[in-house]
Amino acid sequence: GESVGLHLPTLSVQEGDNSIINCAYSNSASDYFIWYKQESGKGPQFIIDIRSNMDKRQGQRVTVLLNKTVKHLSLQIAATQPGDSAVYFCAENLYNFNKFYFGSGTKLNVKP
Amino acid sequence: GAGVSQSPRYKVAKRGQDVALRCDPISGHVSLFWYQQALGQGPEFLTYFQNEAQLDKSGLPSDRFFAERPEGSVSTLKIQRTQQEDSAVYLCASSLVTGVGANVLTFGAGSRLTVL
Numbered sequence: 001g002e003s004v005g006l007h008l009p010t011l012s013v014q015e016g017d018n019s020i021i022n023c024a025y026s027n028s029a030s031d032y033f034i035w036y037k038q039e040s041g042k043g044p045q046f047i048i049d050i051r052s053n054m055d056k057r058q059g060q061r062v063t064v065l066l067n068k069t070v071k072h073l074s075l076q077i078a079a080t081q082p083g084d085s086a087v088y089f090c091a092e093n094l095y096n097f098n099k100f101y102f103g104s105g106t107k108l109n110v111k112p
Numbered sequence: 113g114a115g116v117s118q119s120p121r122y123k124v125a126k127r128g129q130d131v132a133l134r135c136d137p138i139s140g141h142v143s144l145f146w147y148q149q150a151l152g153q154g155p156e157f158l159t160y161f162q163n164e165a166q167l168d169k170s171g172l173p174s175d176r177f178f179a180e181r182p183e184g185s186v187s188t189l190k191i192q193r194t195q196q197e198d199s200a201v202y203l204c205a206s207s208l209v210t211g212v213g214a215n216v217l218t219f220g221a222g223s224r225l226t227v228l
Contacts, residue, residue: 034217043203098168102154
């Protein structure tokens, strides 16, 4: 499959700080991206998505940034809370809605 | 139902046994997906259904893997003659909206298969 990778496999932050999780993708034709959160023993949970015609999208406490020039995606979490501790995946859609390629994930540890 | 339901949650099989994993998608969801997630890895696409039609099975690793969704709702993933490398979490996801680009998947909790 296509390469969707993450720069940092593990990220530790202090409660209340902001977190930034990065993701690189390899296919410039990708037109849709999703960030998922996966807690232990659960399936991935949708956080936020972004289309390739946008470079930023904001949700509640989360912001996704897309830089198509360098094929980079990031997830910013404001005021990180213990409940944010999980593995975060970016997923890439190659203009074919029925197939997403996932990165290997970044584990976020939030220290109280 | 309120979410995607998968059963069994845990399955231990001896090498060579056949297993069947069930997925109950969200009621009314047209699209259904199966993904395989190895330990410490991201999910990998296996197959996709739109209603009862299996439109993409390019991710199935071998002919020992078979999926069906005969009535366009419940789906079963069957693995024949299981091998140790089949050990993984099998995730089912469904979605309501079809169309290029915009397809948010709702995942179940997965079925963890361990082959001894």
